[in-house]
Amino acid sequence: MRSIYLAFVLLGLFWGSNFIYMKWASELITPAQITLLRVFFGFLPLAVVAWRNGVIHREQIRHLPHFLVMAVLATAFYYFAIAEGTARLPSGIAGVLGGSISLFTTLATLLVLRTERPNALMLAGVVTGFAGIVLIARPWERSGGSIDIDGVLWMLAATSILGLSYVYVRRFLSPHNLPPLALATWQTGLALLVLLALTDRTGITAILGDWHAAAGVAVGLGILGTGMAFLIYYYLLQELGAVAASGATYITPNVALLIGWAAGETVGMLEIAAIILVLASIAMLQIGRQRALRETRR
Template identity: 75%
Template sequence: MKLTYAAFILLGLLWGSNFIYMKWAAELITPAQITLLRVFFGFLPLAFVAWRKGVIERRQLRHIWHFLVMAALATALYYFAIAKGTALIPSGVAGVLGGSIALFTTLASLLFLRSEKLNGLMAIGVLFGFVGIVLIARPWQGADRAIDMAGVSWMLAATAILGFSYVYVRRFLSPHNLPPLALATWQTGLALLLLLLVTDRSGMGRIIEDWHAAAGVAIGLGVFGTGIAFLIYYFLLRELGAVAASGATYITPVVALLIGRAVGEPLGILEVGAVVLILGSIAMLQIGRLRSSRAPERHP
């Protein structure tokens, strides 16, 4: 059990530190190039473990079109939108906005999955989440706002993409009971091929001019923040279940904000308030979904 809790904390730290690595790399290369390097170095450990465990099978090719959709949306486009948003706003703020994934997953589930039902606690959680986002975006500041709205929009687009991809997986892939590691490997490998086809790689070598940025994007963001994080998440899924494993998202915004503060980014009452609201939103949505799923058992 101690190993499980250590893995839980480590996953939150890995996810939370991704934003500063993207921020460093954005000073030298484009968001598309950051995405390409992240997926490449993240794919390596996934492919190795998938090969060792023998989870990739030829018969899985029948689902190739669904894998391609997930590769394009939930990997290539999702990671690009995060890199683009993080390049435009402080890394800590990006981490807080990235923590709103549960909010958009819930909205997408309510819209497209008949099994998902909204209850009062979930409604309050959605409201809290959006209030937290507004506190971060500060639309009342107008043209003089400290936070770039384009960056906020890219981050929200990323979380929305991932939220809707969850619905896609539930509808088209979950019924086939594919091993999660196999799905992640197919998804990441195909995303790598797509990114190699569409990414302008000119000037990408500039990343080696700064060893902090190079190590951050290759080892921190790619190997650990993507590949190893996937593997830890699947370990937690097996040991704790989906709801408990996703609780690592509580740690992510806090870690990102503290790292941002450590490197000199401002940390004010609005940022702290936004974190509290978004974390409260995640908790209410998770508890609300558990209550909703148990409702038929109480009322047969």
């Protein structure tokens, strides 16, 4: 049981620290180049573990179109949008917005699959989550405001597309009972090929001029924050189930905000209020979905 708790904390730390690594790297290379390096170094541990466990099989090629959709949307575009948003925002703010994934996953599930009926707690969670996002975006400060609205929109584009990707997996891939590690490996490997074809790599070696940024992207963002995070998440899925495993999203915004504060970013009452609302939204959505599941089983 201790190893499960350790894995849970590590996942939150890995996810939460991703934003400061992207912030460092964005001062030297482009968001597209950050994404390429992240996926490359994240793919390495996944490929090794998948090969050693023998989860990749030839017959899985028939699912290649679905793997490619997930690679383009849930990996290449998602990581690019996160990097673009983080480059424009304080890393702590980006981390709080990144924690809104469950909000958009719930919305996508309700609107597209329509297999769940929203209850009052779930609807309250959606409203609370958007209230937290509004506090961060601060639309009343549009003239000379301290928050880049384009950065907020990039972060929301990332979280919403990831929410839709979960729906896509449930509809087109989950019925085939593919090993999650195989899906992650195909998804990341194909995303790497797409990024290699589309990314302008001019000046990408500039990151080697700052060993903090280089190590942050290669080790922190790639190997730990992507590759190892995938492996830990699937371990928690197996041991705890999806609802409990996704509880790591409670840790992620807090870690990102604390690291940003330690790096000199301003953390005021609005930021604290926003993270409280986002975390409350996550809690209400998870509890609401558990109640909805119990009611459908009766």
